[in-house]
Amino acid sequence: MKRKLKRFLIFILISFGVLYLSKNDILSIKDLLFDGNKISLNEKDNLVNGNNINTNNYANTNDYLLLVNKNHGLSKNYKPENLTIPNIKFTNLVNNEEKHVSEVIIKPLENLVNEAKNEGIILLGNSGYRSYNSQKNLFNNRVKSQGLENAESYVAKPGFSEHQTGLCIDITNENEFLIQGTKEGDWLENNCHRFGFIIRYPLGKEDITGIEYEPWHIRYVGEEAAKYIYENKITLEEYLEK
Ligand SMILES: [Zn+2]
Structure with a gap:
């Protein structure tokens, strides 16, 4: 009898566990296992997953300040609205997905590249939007070729890029070699x-x-925030904490 009761209690516990996890569909069980760390999901992400999308929200200035780093991830379902290919030159190897960027940065990006050209600087697009699955493949391929430690040091995990x-x-x-010191x-x-x-990732x-x-790697944050971050030599993380 005692054993039956124990089994029953375990069954109840597992049932509640499964119910809880399936309700919390922002992250799948696999994702939780994948990272292991406690992470926070962006609020906008919750909105997307909650089927409560207001497309106008995306034009809100605050959305330019979406923070994604090692501690703030996006779910695998997160995809920006209206991905578009900007009218700029790309390198030959870039795939079609990576030519896309969020519609809200199209004009600023085209203006930047055109102004650089006017000043004698030729800039090419290399990699814009990458889906959760593309990042996952990138990470897994790096693990296969260079090992886990190397991958963790140099490639963001899916959801954290x-x-x-x-x-x-x-x-x-x-020359496809833009490093510090090049014009x-x-x-x-x-x-x-x-x-x-x-x-986005400055030296020091x-x-x-x-x-x-x-x-x-350049990141759109809107002109006001960009000016402040540039003049004060800070990062997006520091700007959001100020
Ligand atoms: Zn990048």
Whole structure:
């Protein structure tokens, strides 16, 4: 009798567990296992998953400030609305998905690239939007080729890449080698804020962003925030905490 009661209690416990997890469909069980860490999901993400999408919300200035980093992830269902290909030149290897960015950054991005050209700087698009699944493949391929430790150091885990927001893009030059000290890198660093972009992972801020210096990765945050972040030499994390 006691054993039956015990079995019954275990059954009840498991049932509640399954019910709870299926209700909490923002993250699947696999996702929880995948990361293991306690993470917070962005509020907008909850809205998307709650089928409560207000398309006008996306034009709200605050949405430009969506934070994605090691501690703030996006669900695998998160996809920006109206992904569009900007009218700029891309490198040859970029795939069709990565040519897309969120519609809200199309004009600022085109203006940035055109203004650079006027000043004699040729910038090319390299990688914009990446879906959860693309990031997952990228991560898994890196694990296969370089090992888990290397992958964890250099490739964001699926759900934790800013590229899933559609608000950022990797820029390169005609040599496809945009690093610190190149004229294209210097131009981006000193001018991208004029168009509402920031160098998202600056040199010397690796302990805050959790990412190595990336002079090619620009992120749209709106002109006001970009100007403030540039002038005060801070990161998006620091800006959001101020
Ligand atoms: Zn990037």
